[in-house]
Amino acid sequence: MQAGTPEERVRQLFQALLDAFGPQHWWPARTPLEVIIGSILVQNTAWTNAEKALHRLRSARALSLRAMRSLPLFELEQLIRPAGFFRQKSRTIQSFVAFIDREYAGSLHAMARQHTNVLRLQLLGICGVGPETADSILLYAAQHPVFVVDAYARRVLFRHGLIAEDASYTDVQKLGSAALADYLVAVSHPPTHNLDSHTPTPMSRKTKSQAVEAFNEMHGLLVAIGKRFCRKAAPDCNNCPLLALLPLSARARVPGI
Ligand code: SF4
Structure with a gap:
């Protein structure tokens, strides 16, 4: 064998x-955005902690691009506190929202249609997104075949x-x-x-x-x-x-x- x-x-x-x-x-999520936020929240922590932070975001009706755009940094930090490294992760989440607005006019569908290698490089250009997070987003949020x-x-x-x-x-x-x-x-x-x-x-x-x-x-x-x-x-x-x-x-x- x-x-x-x-x-x-x-x-x-x-x-x-x-x-x-x-x-x-x-991935245990309802929407592509939830996958993306979850893949950032789970960095350097257990999924249970990321889940708590996701639950708080959902309860605060902050799990949408529209809500994220108007959410002050301090409030985002407090909501995702259970996931740890909350200051760094808040900035990464805000950087992702700025990225999707800048490159894809706020459309996750348009992002998902991008060529795998191009999108991977773009994601890696976001502060706080490393290879594992980029590939999780590619695979689970955008359905690209990456290991x-x-x-x-x-x-x-x-x-x-x-x-x-x-x-x-x-x-x-x-x-x-x-x-x-x-x-x-x-x-x-x-x-x-x-x-x-x-x-x-x-x-x-x-x-x-x-x-x-x-x-x-x-x-x-x-x-x-x-x-x-x-x-x-x-x-x-x-x-x-x-x-x-x-x-x-x-x-x-x-x-x-
Ligand atoms: S996967 Fe890990 S625990 Fe299982 S047999 Fe291999 S080394 Fe051992």
């Missing part, structure tokens, strides 16, 4: 995760001997993209493991291309395995559905095994 090219092995991991946990219904590299993806791929510990974002993304761009997501039986996956939302239910579907699920599944089994300090390999795919030669990379 461990033989094959790195791309084949990534596909094996993906299918094993899908069989174990089933679809994850990312999102986060700490969970790095951890699992490193521990399974598929990337170096200091692999660049671009190199990890290239591997994920090459492995999954043509992969057909197929769920043939109920998941073998119970997991609290997100409830389907208008954004997660959107019709997607095959590649967007694969990248979408892989990201959600890597988050799931990272939280439940492949924890940073105490991985639970013995009960993990990916144990059969962990090469003997890579076990020294896993603490405590």
Whole structure:
């Protein structure tokens, strides 16, 4: 089961995760703007904290471009305080709103129609938006087929001997993209493991291309395995559905095994 090219092995991991946990219904949001604001709020914090901040924005009727434009910086900071780094994140949110108004006349639909590479560069030009946030926006808000590299993806791929510990974002993304761009997501039986996956939302239910579907699920599944089994300090390999795919030669990379 461990033989094959790195791309084949990534596909094996993906299918094993899908069989174990089933679809994850990312991104948990009602609108593209909610995805974008959520992808900024979740930087350097747990999703539960980002969710609290989103809830406060929603309760204050501030989760629209129109409301964001007239919301004073101080009020925005107070509303998103639960997400941490609230001053920096408020500025990033305001910079995004200025960007969408300047480049796309305030239209998220127009933004989504932009070429992937062009839009990615534009997003990376916004202060506070790094590669992971830009790719989350591309994939989940604009439905572009990009592989999102986060700490969970790095951890699992490193521990399974598929990337170096200091692999660049671009190199990890290239591997994920090459492995999954043509992969057909197929769920043939109920998941073998119970997991609290997100409830389907208008954004997660959107019709997607095959590649967007694969990248979408892989990201959600890597988050799931990272939280439940492949924890940073105490991985639970013995009960993990990916144990059969962990090469003997890579076990020294896993603490405590
Ligand atoms: S917990 Fe162990 S078997 Fe599971 S993904 Fe992490 S390294 Fe692999």
